[in-house]
Amino acid sequence: MEQLNVLVTGGAGFIGSHLVDALIERGHRVRVLDRLIAQVHGAKNGDAQPLHLDSDAELVRGDVCDRDVVERALDGVQVVYHQAAEVGVGQSMYEIERYVQTNDMGTAVLLEALSKKRDAVRKLVVASSMSIYGEGAYSCPACGVVHPQLRPVAQLLERRWEVECPTCGSPLAPVPTPEEKPLFPTSVYAITKQDQEQLCLVVGRAYGIPTVALRYFNVYGPRQALSNPYTGVCAIFSSRLLNDQPPLIFEDGEQTRDLTHVSDIVQANLLALETDRADYQAVNIGTGAATSVEEVSRMLAHGLGKDIEPEIVGKYREGDIRHCVADISRARDLLGYEPQVSLERGISELLDWVRQQKAADQVARATAELEARQLVH
Numbered sequence: 001m002e003q004l005n006v007l008v009t010g011g012a013g014f015i016g017s018h019l020v021d022a023l024i025e026r027g028h029r030v031r032v033l034d035r036l037i038a039q040v041h042g043a044k045n046g047d048a049q050p051l052h053l054d055s056d057a058e059l060v061r062g063d064v065c066d067r068d069v070v071e072r073a074l075d076g077v078q079v080v081y082h083q084a085a086e087v088g089v090g091q092s093m094y095e096i097e098r099y100v101q102t103n104d105m106g107t108a109v110l111l112e113a114l115s116k117k118r119d120a121v122r123k124l125v126v127a128s129s130m131s132i133y134g135e136g137a138y139s140c141p142a143c144g145v146v147h148p149q150l151r152p153v154a155q156l157l158e159r160r161w162e163v164e165c166p167t168c169g170s171p172l173a174p175v176p177t178p179e180e181k182p183l184f185p186t187s188v189y190a191i192t193k194q195d196q197e198q199l200c201l202v203v204g205r206a207y208g209i210p211t212v213a214l215r216y217f218n219v220y221g222p223r224q225a226l227s228n229p230y231t232g233v234c235a236i237f238s239s240r241l242l243n244d245q246p247p248l249i250f251e252d253g254e255q256t257r258d259l260t261h262v263s264d265i266v267q268a269n270l271l272a273l274e275t276d277r278a279d280y281q282a283v284n285i286g287t288g289a290a291t292s293v294e295e296v297s298r299m300l301a302h303g304l305g306k307d308i309e310p311e312i313v314g315k316y317r318e319g320d321i322r323h324c325v326a327d328i329s330r331a332r333d334l335l336g337y338e339p340q341v342s343l344e345r346g347i348s349e350l351l352d353w354v355r356q357q358k359a360a361d362q363v364a365r366a367t368a369e370l371e372a373r374q375l376v377h
């Protein structure tokens with residue numbers, strides 16, 4: 001493939017920086033627009049280039065909401081990967097303005113600038129999220145495939161964790177979630193991800209900028225900010241274990257997620273650039289396999305050689321879903337995507353990196369913040 005000028009917004013972050021590495025490895029010229037916020041990059045980072053950002057990438061430090069900075073960052077660019085976002089689901093429920101500002105307004109500013117460069121830009125790929133589905137798809141023995149909304153509060157207060165059929169009340173079994181499932185975002189973060197996806201697809205289509213939205217499932221891997229208590233469960237549990245603290249498990253630990261290694265996310269982003277078959281579409285990127293939260297805790301403890309049992313707290317987080325696993329047929333068909341990293345290998349690679357980190361355990365503080373706002377029950 002020819003060498004292209006690529007902009008990665010949020011390119012110093014966890015997923016963005018891996019994408020930058022892969023693009024540079026393929027010979028592309030990469031510019032990164034990133035604010036290097038302290039919550040993700042640490043307070044001491046100052047103006048320094050983050051250690052994990054490839055020095056061949058050009059770093060523009062700035063805010064995706066700043067029109068002048070964005071226009072400068074887009075100069076000469078042919079491909080845009082929009083990864084910049086505030087990503088804490090729980091935090092989004094009380095820092096509502098910050099989340100809507102960065103995620104929605106940032107996307108608006110980027111798109112308005114892009115609309116003026118419609119002829120130069122060949123591809124826009126936006127990071128969307130499984131969070132926009134809310135609960136995954138389920139099968140009911142009596143009603144077939146159903147799309148339940150969040151579990152009723154009364155049910156959760158009785159600690160009945162599994163999802164029940166909205167029509168007949170039967171217990172439901174999770175099934176792979178396809179892109180057609182109705183969207184039901186259950187957090188401010190998820191709403192902003194839905195906005196980002198739809199804004200990009202609609203504006204991209206109107207201006208003839210081929211646009212792809214990749215709906216990432218739960219992503220894990222090296223460089224996930226361990227000291228940021230608002231990232232995913234693998235990072236949170238690793239950071240607890242590193243500090244000899246038991247992982248704190250909400251509900252009963254039997255809830256499941258589709259844990260996807262960051263290199264498979266990168267693979268999908270590269271494929272979205274190489275083919276036009278997914279243009280103007282939203283595509284799930286996961287593995288299609290479900291893993292329970294308790295299993296994650298055990299795999300991490302085992303891998304780190306820590307004899308630490310998780311603590312099942314029996315509380316639940318406001319807005320949490322029970323199960324969601326990706327149907328990846330569309331990714332296979334349109335992108336030729338196939339997940340490459342098994343959970344065993346992915347966790348072992350994650351832990352090789354975790355062992356070299358010193359993670360401040362901020363989880364207790366983050367949970368206390370949620371509890372103070374009655375977002376954990």
Ligand code: UD1
Pocket residue numbers: 087088089129130131132134187190217218219230231232233234236237248249250251255257293317320321363
């Ligand atoms: C959410 C978003 C997802 C986002 C991810 C990371 C939804 C549906 N999905 O996923 O888009 O990429 O956050 O920001 O909103 N858990 C514990 N103890 C902990 C932490 C988590 O038991 O200390 C449990 C949660 O209750 C949940 C599961 O682990 O059942 C996964 O949580 P998490 O990693 O935060 O991700 P999601 O909420 O699935």
